[in-house]
Amino acid sequence: xxxxxxxxxxxxxxxxxxxxxxxxxxxxxxxxxxxxxxxxxxxxxxxxxxxxxxxxxxxxxxxxxxxxxxxxxxxxxxxxxxxxxxxxxxxxxxxxxxxxxxxxxxxxxxxxxxxxxxxxxxxxxxxxxxxxxxxxxxxxxxxxxxxxxxxxxxxxxxxxxxxxxxxxxxxxxxxxxxxxxxxxxxxxxxxxxxxxxxxxxxxxxxxxxxxxxxxxxxxxxxxxxxxxxxxxxxxxxxxxxxxxxxxxxxxxxxxxxxxxxxxxxxxxxxxxxxxxxxxxxxxxxxxxxxxxxxxxxxxxxxxxxxxxxxxxxxxxxxxxxxxxxxxxxxxxxxxxxxxxxxxxxxxxxxxxxxxxxxxxxxxxxxxxxxxxxxxxxxxxxxxxxxxxxxxxxxxxxxxxxxxxxxxxxxxxxxxxxxxxxxxxxxxxxxxxxxxxxxxxxxxxxxxxxxxxxxxxxxxxxxxxxxxxxxxxxxxxxxxxxx
Ligand SMILES: [Zn+2]
Numbered sequence: 001x002x003x004x005x006x007x008x009x010x011x012x013x014x015x016x017x018x019x020x021x022x023x024x025x026x027x028x029x030x031x032x033x034x035x036x037x038x039x040x041x042x043x044x045x046x047x048x049x050x051x052x053x054x055x056x057x058x059x060x061x062x063x064x065x066x067x068x069x070x071x072x073x074x075x076x077x078x079x080x081x082x083x084x085x086x087x088x089x090x091x092x093x094x095x096x097x098x099x100x101x102x103x104x105x106x107x108x109x110x111x112x113x114x115x116x117x118x119x120x121x122x123x124x125x126x127x128x129x130x131x132x133x134x135x136x137x138x139x140x141x142x143x144x145x146x147x148x149x150x151x152x153x154x155x156x157x158x159x160x161x162x163x164x165x166x167x168x169x170x171x172x173x174x175x176x177x178x179x180x181x182x183x184x185x186x187x188x189x190x191x192x193x194x195x196x197x198x199x200x201x202x203x204x205x206x207x208x209x210x211x212x213x214x215x216x217x218x219x220x221x222x223x224x225x226x227x228x229x230x231x232x233x234x235x236x237x238x239x240x241x242x243x244x245x246x247x248x249x250x251x252x253x254x255x256x257x258x259x260x261x262x263x264x265x266x267x268x269x270x271x272x273x274x275x276x277x278x279x280x281x282x283x284x285x286x287x288x289x290x291x292x293x294x295x296x297x298x299x300x301x302x303x304x305x306x307x308x309x310x311x312x313x314x315x316x317x318x319x320x321x322x323x324x325x326x327x328x329x330x331x332x333x334x335x336x337x338x339x340x341x342x343x344x345x346x347x348x349x350x351x352x353x354x355x356x357x358x359x360x361x362x363x364x365x366x367x368x369x370x371x372x373x374x375x376x377x378x379x380x381x382x383x384x385x386x387x388x389x390x391x392x393x394x395x396x397x398x399x400x401x402x403x404x405x406x407x408x409x410x411x412x413x414x415x416x417x418x419x420x421x422x423x424x425x426x427x428x429x430x431x432x433x434x435x436x437x438x439x440x441x442x443x444x445x446x447x448x449x450x451x452x453x454x455x456x457x458x459x460x461x462x463x464x465x466x467x468x469x470x471x472x473x474x475x476x477x478x479x480x481x482x
Contacts, residue, residue: 035396039475042331043400043468049325050464051404056321057456059087060314064307064451071304072344073104073275080300081278084341087320088282091327093339097278100354102344104275105135107304108268110242114251115145118258125264128252130213130242131225131305132267133197134347135232139211139240143266144169146210150256154196154203166208169263171215172196173249176441178219186437187374187415190444193217194228201241202233211265212241215249220442223247227303228445229347240267277343279351284323286335286474293362294474295338295369296322296466299345299419306449310440314376314454314462315433316341321463322470333474335367342419345373349418356422363426368473368480370431370466371417375444376454377436379465381408383416386429389481397472406465410434427482431469433462 070077112128180189201212216226298315302308343351398407416432424430
């Protein structure tokens with residue numbers, strides 16, 4: 001990509017190179033006509049400032065430690081909206097709270113124990129570490145007792161049929177592939193296991209199960225259950241559903257191979273009435289084309305077990321840092337940089353949908369959208385759903401980003417970010433931060449997703465990558481082509 005020949009060489013650049021050749025001083029080849037020396041210098045200044053600044057880190061500490069978990073519909077989520085809006089106003093941005101309706105689900109008691117199994121010591125039970133899946137209905141307050149059936153796939157569940165499943169608790173014992181994740185294919189590893197969390201409860205319910213459990217979708221070995229949303233099918237009965245730790249899933253599978261295993265399970269979450277919440281939309285107005293928008297974003301809601309540091313407080317604060325840095329340095333992007341902190345990514349994506357509905361007519365003027373939602377690990381660059389021309393235009397930027405190890409632009413067919421998906425579908429060039437996710441799924445959706453998991457230097461590298469991409473796209477002479 002370094003030697004890519006770019007079209008539309010400007011006459012100025014041609015003249016310069018001509019002049020330089022005459023006097024015999026080989027001036028370094030201009031990066032491209034699109035990047036005048038000012039822009040190139042600004043990007044380098046921005047990079048240096050981003051790597052030195054701690055605004056993102058301090059803001060993340062406040063979100064996690066002072067405000068805490070930000071489950072959609074919770075008082076903390078509402079408070080976080082106010083906090084982010086106030087911070088953006090302090091920087092002089094034009095801030096709007098844009099409505100969306102979110103589910104209001106509240107976790108309750110969650111306990112489980114094996115009450116009958118092979119080789120059991122008399123008068124004992126064995127504790128199972130469980131957490132309710134987001135959106136789950138409750139068991140009766142006193143809990144439910146039933147035999148457990150362990151299955152390793154949807155096919156196996158179907159083969160067992162109603163006769164094998166009715167009246168039982170189904171455990172989907174499908175492993176998160178830690179080796180696949182360790183080799184960089186973490187999203188793949190997640191995708192293939194998470195299907196059971198999303199769809200498993202309804203599949204089991206169709207065959208008469210009284211509750212469903214999944215092996216936690218994640219890679220850690222510290223007996224931590226991983227929560228996350230389930231998706232009840234409209235045509236299936238709703239049964240209580242939880243995630244057990246991978247260690248407990250192994251124990252249950254071991255005991256089931258020896259004979260009948262009975263569990264007592266109590267989950268008492270509540271689904272309250274839907275509630276109004278907000279995306280925070282903060283504009284740093286462009287000087288030449290204020291109507292043209294470049295989005296930087298992360299999602300403000302989180303699960304409730306931890307404090308939402310890596311998922312996705314980190315994404316929120318690096319987007320906020322873009323605004324902070326541009327203000328601090330007095331830079332003037334030509335186009336508007338819009339910071340969005342999305343609400344309700346985790347359970348239904350209603351924030352993203354609300355934005356798409358109310359801004360659809362402006363999509364032709366959305367030049368690019370960037371989202372960070374794969375943690376706070378060292379950024380390698382971006383997953384990008386862009387065309388060849390856009391890729392060529394970004395080549396000089398990636399040269400600069402390479403200095404902090406973030407110069408990779410991996411062109412993907414889609415799936416750059418859950419919240420920017422409507423823009424992606426519309427054809428807007430979209431970018432998802434491509435972080436080192438090798439340990440992300442150890443903490444993802446657990447009680448251990450806390451501030452200490454974020455490495456300050458890596459957070460700053462993320463802030464730098466997002467700010468540079470946004471500022472470049474917002475400042476290039478031409479729009480990034482679709
Ligand atoms: Zn997330």
